[in-house]
Amino acid sequence: MPPRRKLSDLDRGRAKGWRQDGVAARQVAQRLAVAPSVITRLKQRFHATGRVQERQRSGRPRVITQREDRFIQRQAMPQRMATANNIRQHLKATTNTVVSSQTIRNRLHNFGLRARGPVRGTTLSANHRAARRAYCTQHVRWQRQQWAQVLFTDESRFCLEPADGRIRVLRRRGERFAEGAVLERQRFGGGSVMVWGGISTRRRTSLYHVVGNLTGVHYQNEILEPLVVPALQAIGLRAILQDDNAPPHRSAAVNTFIQQVRVNRMLWSAKSPDLNPIEHMWDELCRRVQQHHPPPANLGQLLQWLQQEWNGLPRAFICNLIHSMRQRCVECLAHNGGHTRY
Structure with missing residues (x-):
């Protein structure tokens, strides 16, 4: 894609003379x-302003042409994780245009593309993906009464000191190690507890x-017999157990x-946690525990x-x-069995 040629003032004068000569x-x-x-x-500019020279522009002249703009966009869209430096190098190798x-x-900002996590x-x-599509195709037409028969179950682990990466500290320049600005943590998160739960409507x-x-x-002696079976009996004769494919759940004894x-x-x-609504229960549970001040001092208090x-x-x-659940299935099918916002 060669760069577009720009007419000099001499060429503009020659073009004007040739056009006047017919x-x-x-x-x-x-x-x-x-x-x-x-x-x-050029002719339209001459009729409008009486001159063929370009007007004096303010600021630095634009280096990239519109064709190169489209080239940048075509490079960014299929490769969402490409950096600006990668695109810059590819632009230089393809068009010989050097920019920062x-x-x-x-x-990219003009195209609405900004770097996000x-x-x-x-x-x-x-x-x-094929298995997810098959599951969603089978259940996408289920009504709420049918989903009400399902007991969704799962395990989750909660750390005493969760590291979610969203903690921020207010400090001035030079106060990086000031008292109160350092987040003190124990190794390996200070320990954790694993819990199991089941939900239905x-x-x-x-x-x-x-x-x-x-x-x-x-899993059989401590969860299925005392917890799952009574819960399913309370739901009704058509109750359905949902559990994932973890090895303990699929053992021969179970x-x-x-x-x-x-x-x-x-x-x-x-690999379908986004299709299990109990995952959002764990998120909400974690948020509620983190709202306690001061935070739990030990694993016993965390479990309580x-x-x-x-x-x-x-x-x-x-x-x-x-x-x-129906919307989860619809979105999964729309993404061809890929990731969903859930």
Whole structure:
């Protein structure tokens, strides 16, 4: 893509003379090796201002042409994580135009493209996307009454000192290590607790503290028998259990127990936390615990506050999460089985 040729004042005078002598605009353009539209605009400028020279411009002359603007946009859109320096180097290699990285950023800003932190999601292979599409295709037409039969379950881990990266400190220049401006943390987050829970539109289970590693036997004896089975019986005869494909959930002993007690289990697609509404329960639970001041002093107090806030979450909040299942399926299908905003 060669840069567009710019007419000098001498060429503009020659073009004016040729046009006054009756030479066609296309022939003048051929003599000067420019597009006919350049000669047409030159004629219009002469009739409007009485001169063919450009007006005196303020500021630095623009280096990048409109074609190069489109080139920058075409480079940025397919490669969303490309830096301004990458695009600058590609522009130089392709068009031999040398500009600064800030110029590239200015052009991107004109297109509405600004650097933002990416949303983090799990890695989805082609098989994962296909499984997600199959699940959403099967359930996208479910009504709220059908989703009300599902008990959504999951485990989550909460750290005593969560590092969400959103903590800010107010300080002046030179006060980086001032008292109160340093966030003191213990190694490995000061410890953590793992909890299990289940929700439906009709009831929620107790928040169970998972001690140690969760095994299939542990999952059957401590969670399925005392918590899940009574919850499903309270929901009704058509109750459905939703749990993910973690190894403890799919062990041989657990599968045998599920068949013995005749529990209906929902087939779940791998790597689909955005399709499970209980994930938002964990987020809300974490926010509520972090609002406690001072923060929990030990793991026992953290567990106590988790159980307290779990029981205090409004039922309407849980119902809204489960009622969003149809929209989750719709959005997943719209993204061809890819990531959703949930």
